Amino acid sequence: MKSYDIAIVGAGMAGATLALALNRLCQTPLNIAVIEAYQNHDDKRHPGFDSRAIALSFGTANILKKLNLWQQFLPFVTSITDIEISDRSHLGLADITAQHEQVSALGYVVELDNVGRIYQQALKASPNVDYFCPAKVNHIERTLEQVHIDLSDGTQIESRLLVAADGALSESCQQLNIPLKEIDFEQVAVIANVSTQILPQGRAFERFTQFGPVAFLPMSEGRSSVVWCMPQQRADSMMAADQQTVIEALQHDFGWRLGRITKVGKMACYPLLLRYRENTVSHRFVAVGNAAQTLHPIAGQGFNLGIRDVLSLAEEIALTQQTLGDVGDYSMLSRYRQRRQQDRQYTMSLTSSLVHCFSNELPAMRVGRNVGLLAIQYLPYLKQPIVKRTMGLVER
Structure with a gap:
């Protein structure tokens, strides 16, 4: 023993x-x-x-x-210098930058x-x-x-x-x-590394869509790590689709902030709970x-x-x-x-x-969250607590 x-x-x-x-x-x-x-x-x-x-x-x-x-x-991390939060097809948008927070990076991405x-x-x-x-x-x-x-x-x-x-x-x-x-969010995350026409250069994105959130995180070699949340049925379809179909669907959800999506690497799928x-x-x-x-x-x-x-x-x-x-x-x-x-x-x-807020397409919920995003962007007393939480600067 x-x-x-x-x-x-x-x-x-x-x-x-x-x-x-x-x-x-x-x-x-x-x-x-x-x-x-x-x-x-x-x-x-x-x-x-x-x-x-x-x-x-x-x-x-x-x-x-x-x-x-x-x-x-340090040899393996990519700095996040800008985080943009938006709601697809709506006005709500908030932006957090390392320059505004007077730090070299808001966070880092590592494989x-x-x-x-x-x-x-x-x-x-x-x-x-x-x-x-x-x-x-x-x-x-x-x-x-x-x-x-x-x-x-x-x-x-x-x-x-x-x-x-x-x-x-x-x-x-x-x-x-x-x-x-256990609480089942009735979504799965499709994970992949992607290449885009415009290099992310430290920019991260959290985009809310009718299917669920999609996040792009800047990575090494000019790539982005993507977490793409959606219902199981759509995920099954994406996992079985050819590359061009996947690119078109991801481009539709994410938009053109990084130009054309040129390549999607090997995808994996995880239930979200x-x-x-x-x-x-x-x-x-x-x-x-x-x-x-x-x-x-x-x-x-x-x-x-x-x-x-x-x-x-x-x-x-x-x-x-x-x-x-x-x-x-x-x-x-x-x-x-x-x-x-x-x-x-x-x-x-x-x-x-x-x-629950950003996966809900009820009109009142859509209006509320977009007003919230705009308030976060323009009202510092609302923005600062969220920025600190995002940066992990919380009491332990």
């Missing part, structure tokens, strides 16, 4: 960031086990580090700088498979982290002082604290009967990242919320190590839950409200 201070199930961005944050923040190194079911191969990407791109907020970049990780990200390599190297270079991969958790049993974990490779470990960072359908949470709530656990902590256990909540991508908030959770948890653990010594003590978990409650609930509510 191997003994650890903390066992983290999942080595995606949430789990890996937590392990590295603990290394950075704790005065005395903790013994950490990271358990990961997927082994990276060229033909099979880790599901947390697939071919998608994600937006890192300005606040998330600051967190990664604090953890001495940002330097490794997840590049991030995967950064984290794998960093974890393997950490002497106090034991990396069990590929390995699944077969059985979890909690006692007063420890969590006992049986792994699929026959290893048995015990830990003061178990952290579930193993995705939206977390098997760790399932084994401990942590309830999962809000999945969340009301109770993210219990005895010697905490869920973070997508295991705690998985949001609609409409405002790019999900990953950034998860990173704020991770850093806050690491700070609480580091503080508890200095005072109580027992990093799995329930008083620490209780403090963490209270600390994160407001940001978590507000972000989940905001995201869901935006989906």
Whole structure:
């Protein structure tokens, strides 16, 4: 039986960031086990580090700088200098610029498979982290002082604290009967990288259409990462269509802000749901990242919320190590839950409200949201709180 201070199930961005944050923040190194079911191969990407791109907020970049990780990200990130929010065929339009906010970038776009390599190297270079991969958790049993974990490779470990960072359908949470709530938005996201006649040059777009939102994020090599939300039936049609049909449909929804769409890369399709656990902590256990909540991508908030959770948890653990010594003590978990409650609930509510508001074609709703977009553009006292949330500059 191997003994650890903390066992983290999942080595995606949430789990890996937590392990590295603990290394950075704790005065005395903790013994950490990271358990990961997927082994990276060229033909099979880790599901947390697939071919998608994600937006890192300005606040998330600051967190990664604090953890001495940002330097490794720099070769792979593309800056977002301008975000335009609009409603197709209507007047409503809001624009957020880095120049106006007096920052070099509002956020950054990074491809997840590049991030995967950064984290794998960093974890393997950490002497106090034991990396069990590929390995699944077969059985979890909690006692007063420890969590006992049986792994699929026959290893048995015990830990003061178990952290579930193993995705939206977390098997760790399932084994401990942590309830999962689910709201189906009755949409799917078609994901692809596209090339356009006009290079994006740092410009991101969030466009609302009769089918759902479509987002363009600037990427390397002059491409854009597209998240195209629509009903399942239309997505099935798009996934089966030839490239020219897809280009024409996307051009119709997005418009001509980047000129003609010249190429659409390999497409993937994901159902859009809000999945969340009301109770993210219990005895010697905490869920973070997508295991705690998985949001609609409409405002790019999900990953950034998860990173704020991770850093806050690491700070609480580091503080508890200095005072109580027992990093799995329930008083620490209780403090963490209270600390994160407001940001978590507000972000989940905001995201869901935006989906319902901007996917509704009732005339009154259309008028209301366009007036809202114009108000955001021209009334600073309305705009600033939204800009700060977009940039991830919120209380943790």
